[in-house]
Amino acid sequence: MKLNVSATLTYGFDSDTQVIAAIEAARSPDQTIISESLVISPDAVLVRDQDPMTGERRFRTALSGQVQISYQALVDNGKRIPLVPYARQHDWSELPQDVLPYLLPSRFSPSDEFMRFAQREFCAIEAGGARILAVLDWLHEHLDYVHGVSHAQTTAEQTFIDRAGVCRDFSHLGIALTRALNIPARAVSAYALDLDPPDFHAIFEVYLNGGWWLVDPTQLAPVEGIVRIASGRDAADIAFLTSQFNCQCLNQSITVSRAQDDVGSDDAGQQAA
Amino acid sequence: MKLNVSATLTYGFDSDTQVIAAIEAARSPDQTIISESLVISPDAVLVRDQDPMTGERRFRTALSGQVQISYQALVDNGKRIPLVPYARQHDWSELPQDVLPYLLPSRFSPSDEFMRFAQREFCAIEAGGARILAVLDWLHEHLDYVHGVSHAQTTAEQTFIDRAGVCRDFSHLGIALTRALNIPARAVSAYALDLDPPDFHAIFEVYLNGGWWLVDPTQLAPVEGIVRIASGRDAADIAFLTSQFNCQCLNQSITVSRAQDDVGSDDAGQQAA
Amino acid sequence: MKLNVSATLTYGFDSDTQVIAAIEAARSPDQTIISESLVISPDAVLVRDQDPMTGERRFRTALSGQVQISYQALVDNGKRIPLVPYARQHDWSELPQDVLPYLLPSRFSPSDEFMRFAQREFCAIEAGGARILAVLDWLHEHLDYVHGVSHAQTTAEQTFIDRAGVCRDFSHLGIALTRALNIPARAVSAYALDLDPPDFHAIFEVYLNGGWWLVDPTQLAPVEGIVRIASGRDAADIAFLTSQFNCQCLNQSITVSRAQDDVGSDDAGQQAA
Amino acid sequence: MKLNVSATLTYGFDSDTQVIAAIEAARSPDQTIISESLVISPDAVLVRDQDPMTGERRFRTALSGQVQISYQALVDNGKRIPLVPYARQHDWSELPQDVLPYLLPSRFSPSDEFMRFAQREFCAIEAGGARILAVLDWLHEHLDYVHGVSHAQTTAEQTFIDRAGVCRDFSHLGIALTRALNIPARAVSAYALDLDPPDFHAIFEVYLNGGWWLVDPTQLAPVEGIVRIASGRDAADIAFLTSQFNCQCLNQSITVSRAQDDVGSDDAGQQAA
Incomplete structure (x- = not known):
């Protein structure tokens, strides 16, 4: 699917502040950037990073006063296939070396705490894709999507107890349960079609059958409409802005829409008929 | 039931240490002390406290070096009635004033964190005794009784995640869920018949139908064989030894047995037949 | 000092909700209520509680919809004496029985966690009042008074790390450090003169030399201008509103002023001269 | 310095268990493996990993029953230079891309919680090496080295409050404070000369002046005698054994000694004199 995505972010910085965005x-191999633009206003010197393994990009700079960051892109995210129940679970010895860190507990997804619960709840279900689909069902059934009950330091433990949160919280608990089942999982930030109101989205990926599968535990956005930004162990790694000192978000506007020349492509055959 | 209970505790204190035991x-109104003895060796000056409301007793003293505390009693605990499903739940306005603190969250039983879970899980069941019996069933079904996974600072939150613990942990989670359902609950320390190995027992009480009902979420000891020691908001209040500095527990021996002249009283009719 | 205090609180309740205010x-023995009025609008049936030991009062009722609670009182708080350095520290065995619970760790003031720090930092200072005055100096020097960095579940542990908070947080850490020094401490809610902006105030009391001494770790309000409301183990016990379900605070207005006939009384002698 | 290091570890596995060791x-560029041997008994199929950036190695395998893992190596760790006060601190924009993750908070070193404390305590000291040396002094002065007060899930927050721990805890707090000062820091596992009793050692590295500097916050082992094993965000990344299920450590023996042909090399000139 071809998607137009944009983010316009306005921040206020009290003093000269180093940031990573x-x-x-x-x-990444699964999506093509057809065109894009990044504008910082006032102008700033950027250091651009691209991860050689994942193609994920960040930029570093120092900002002060009121700053607007605008990003627009036209992206073809190809054909994302939803997780299938028969996706095979790997032994640790079969995993690529760079996947191993995603087996480990992390701050917001301390999977070691959930070993007993995950075994009790999901081990009757066949290993692999089916078991992760059961985790996703469990999250959807047991968590309420509620703003204001969680914050930037909320962990999967708190969400598991409180039974409510936003996309970030659903994903942290999903990642914790997946890792507790000995399956690698990583947090993903994304632009997402159909999100209401539009916002950055936090979802996650599980490693099964030789590859990463995108899943959305909130069931708010179809994986077909996802444009990946960054991935990491949990939300700390994929923040859209990491800053040296506190800063104020003065305005944030995200848009995601299907590109004009893409709309209708799915039912082109029908129209011809 | 008439019960002989005894505790022999040996501690080592590095320096002169103030303690509350x-x-x-x-x-308490529900049990009669027929005879008892308390011996501290070497001898120590004791301040004796008795709570005017509950009849619970503590003693205070200062100890140093190696000290043995021995307590023995013959107690008639009357007839303890297990919680009945039709025990009525009170509005807050109906509760005695001294019961109100047991509605509040406490350190090891932070009931405010469990509001959403308790509502989701138990509100289909009729309010009152039936709902608490459902909580007890839930605890029995979802928690493993395991030594070594918890410690003296373990909270109900951790037990809820870890799904395992000992009597203290079962009770803390039971108290948290009960209070989250707007029913007063308090922690109780006790001597308990049939506990294997014998030890102090931690159970709890719920306030329904105008009185406190003893319940044992571990289902390890029948309430009929319970001799109450102390009650409080959670384990911090009912520790058998609170000491100013760290001390070493060198030996601990607890025994609980049915008194000779009590054995057989239940089946006296059968013997006559 | 004679003080006029008032609180006007407007809440919104989604459904019929039991509350304790x-x-x-x-x-209490240290202050006299000269006159007072309590109005709930719309009218509600109240259960009134008064603690026989402390004279502290709460009322219970059930509220729904939008409700205004108005309280006004003229109070003579006598002569509050600030803590003196030579106030003597008691052995546990000397304490009144009802003071003992305030030696124990509680949820927001888990004093057991601070034993080593308290010993290291304050044990060079003479036991008793002087040591607590050193704790108060430490709090004032090491904590920033900042709104928005803490919330209703913030513990003394978090405040100790974050080094910032509001009156509630200063008090919780002060209570934790006091108890870690084997001195009883309890949280107190109050009306306070000179607070800017006016609000309920959270301070604490330490038990030394046979009595409770009010201290304000924020140094925002002189103890002479304090009107005590309630005391307890920590903030959970002294909330101005405890409600069965979440409710919205729509408006809150607190005023505290020196009564007309009291102003000038301190320097009456001078005026006469 | 040339060092002989060895580890003999015996584990018991209840069932077939996947492990990463x-x-x-x-x-790594700063040390040369002259010779080494790795023996698993009974024999096991290993997957060997070597990080292309750091040269760090891990092996993966599946183990069951009682297993002994023996490793021996002769390593020349070159000349390790202790951190110098004038080592320059970098702006974020100057850092190599692969160093950036070590700026971020992690589970056991949540640096974001310590921002205010770190600023208050260390910002009077010149940025760079001098400031980190002040952090190391602070840790040495304020923490007690005590076994048994911490466990595998203890965070820097708890150590900061409790003021005691072992090498792992000292390092976690050191890493948190370093990152809170905007300097990259990572956890390092190592063999260490002079450790008594011998054990794996947990230390950390700070990134200053274009490179990583090893520091030991416990001051128990000189950096000259360190043989690096692995590095990561915190202890979770550098565990010497990560296993799918719980396993029992039945025996562990570590030895580190100066190689025969290395002893005396430092004072060779003196001997000749």
């Missing part, structure tokens, strides 16, 4: 669509 | 059977 | 000035 | 000396 992750808002550009990843140049 | 709660090991004596309560002189 | 602690906003009335305590009828 | 990090016990081999790193093939």
Whole structure:
């Protein structure tokens, strides 16, 4: 699917502040950047990073006063296939070396705490894709999507107890349960079609059958409409802005829409008929 | 039931240490102390406290070096009635004033964190005794009784995630869920028949139908064989030894047995037949 | 000092909600209620509680919809004496029985966690009042008074790390450090003169030399201008509103002023001269 | 310095368990493996990993029953230079891309919680090496080295409050404070000369002046005698054994000694004199 994505972010910085921003669509194998633009106003000197393994991009700079960051891109995210129940679970010895860190507990997804619960709840279900689909069902059934009950430091433990949160919280608990089942999982930030209101989205990926599968535990956005930005162990790694000192978000506007020349492509055959 | 209970505790104190001990059977309305003895060796000056409301007793003293505390009692705990499903739940306005603190969250039973879970899980069941019996069933079904996974600072939150613990942990989670359902609950320390190995027992009480009902979420000891020691908001209040500095527990021996002249009283009719 | 205090609180309740309110000035030995009024609008049936030991008062009722609670009182708080350095520290065995619970760790003031720090930092200072004055100096020097960095579940542990908070947080850490020094401490809610902006105030009391001494770790309000409302182990016990379900605070207005006939009384002698 | 290091670890596995082990000396630029051997008994099929950036090595395998893992190596760790006060601190924009993750908070070193404390305590000291040396002094002065007060899930927050711990805890707090000062820091596992009793050692590295500097916050082992094993965000990344299920450590023996042909090399000139 071809998607137009944009983010316009306005921040206020009290003093000269070093930042790392992750808002550009990843140049990952599963999506193509057709065109894009990044404008910082007032102008700033950027250091651009691209991860050689994942194609994910960040930029570093120092900002002060009121600053607007604008990013626009036209992205073809190809054909994302939803997780299938028969996706095979790997032994640790079969995993690529760079996937291993995603087996480990992390701050917001301390999977070691959930070993007993995950075994009790999901081990009757066949290993692999089916078991992760059961985790996603469990999250959807047991968590309420509620703003204001969680914050930037909320962990999967708190969400598991409180039974409510936003996309970030659903994903952290999903990642914790997946890792507790000995399956690698990583947090993903994304632009997402159909999100209401539009916002950055936090979802996650599980490693099964030789590859990463995108899943959305909130069921708010179809994986077909996802444009990946960054991935990491949990939300700390994929923040769209990491800053040296506190800063104020003065305005944030995200848009995601299907590109004009893409609309209708799915039912082109029908129209011809 | 008439029960002989005893505790022999040996501690080592590095320096002169102030302590508060709660090991004596309560002189509460529901149990009668027929005889008892308390011996500290070497001898120590004791300040004796008895709670005017509950009849619970503690003693205070200062100890140093190696000290043995021995307590023995013959107690008639009357007839303890297990919680009935039709025990009525009170509005807050109907509760006695001294019961109100047991509605509030406490350190090890932070009931405010469990509001959403408790509502979701138990509100289909009729309010009152039936709902608490459902909580007890839930605890029995979802928690493993395991030594070594928890410690003296473990909270109900951790037990809820880890799904395992000992009597103290079962009770803390039971108290948290009960209070989250707007029913007063308090922690109780006790001597308990049939506990294997014998030890102090931690259970809890819920306030329904105008009175406190003893319940054992571990289902390890029948309430009929319970001799109450102390009650409080959670384990911090009912520790059998609170000491100013760290001390070493060198030995601990608890025994609970049915008194000779009590054995057989239940089946007296059968013997006559 | 004679003080006029008032609180006007407007809440919104989604459904019929049981509440416990602690906003009335305590009828404690150290302050006299000269006159007072309590109005709930629309009218509600109240259960009134008064603690026989402390004279602290709470009322219970069930509220729904939008409700205004108005309380006004003229209170003579006598002569509050600031803590003196030579106030003697008691052995546990000397304490009144009802003071003992305030030695124990509680949820927001888990004093057991601070034993080593308290010993290291304050044990060079003479036991008793001087040591607590050193704790108060430490709090004032090491904590920033900042709104928005803490919330209703913030513990003394978090405040100790974050080094910032509001009156509630300063008090919780002060209570934790005091108890870690084997001195009883309890949280107190109050009306306070000179608070800017006016609000309920959270301070604490330490038990030394046979009595409770009010201290304000924020140094925002002189103890002479304090009207006590309620006391307890920590903030959970002294909330001005405890409600069965979440409710919205729509408006809150607190005023505290020196009574007309009291102003000038301190320097009456001078005026006469 | 040339060092002989060895580890003999005996584990018991209840069932077939996947493990990742990090016990081999790193093939990092700052140390040369002269010879080594790794023996698993009974024999097991290993997957060997070597990080292309750091030369750190891990092996993966599946183990069951009682297993002994033996590693021996002769390593020349070159000349490790202790951190110098004038080592320059970098702006974020100057850092290599692969160093950036070590700026971020992690589970056991949540640096974001310590921002205010770190600024208050260390910002009077010149940025760079001098400031980190002040952090190391602070840790040495304020923490007690005590076994048994911490466990595998203890965070820097708890150590900061409790003021005691072991090498792992000292390092976690050191890493948190370093990152809170905007300097990259990472956890390092190592063999260490002079450790008594011998054990794996947990230390950390700070990134200053274009490179990583090893520091030991416990001051128990000189950096000259360190043989690096693995590095990561915190202890979770550098565990010497990560296992799918719980396993029992039945025996562990570590030895580190100066190689025969290395002893005396430092004072060779003196001997000749």
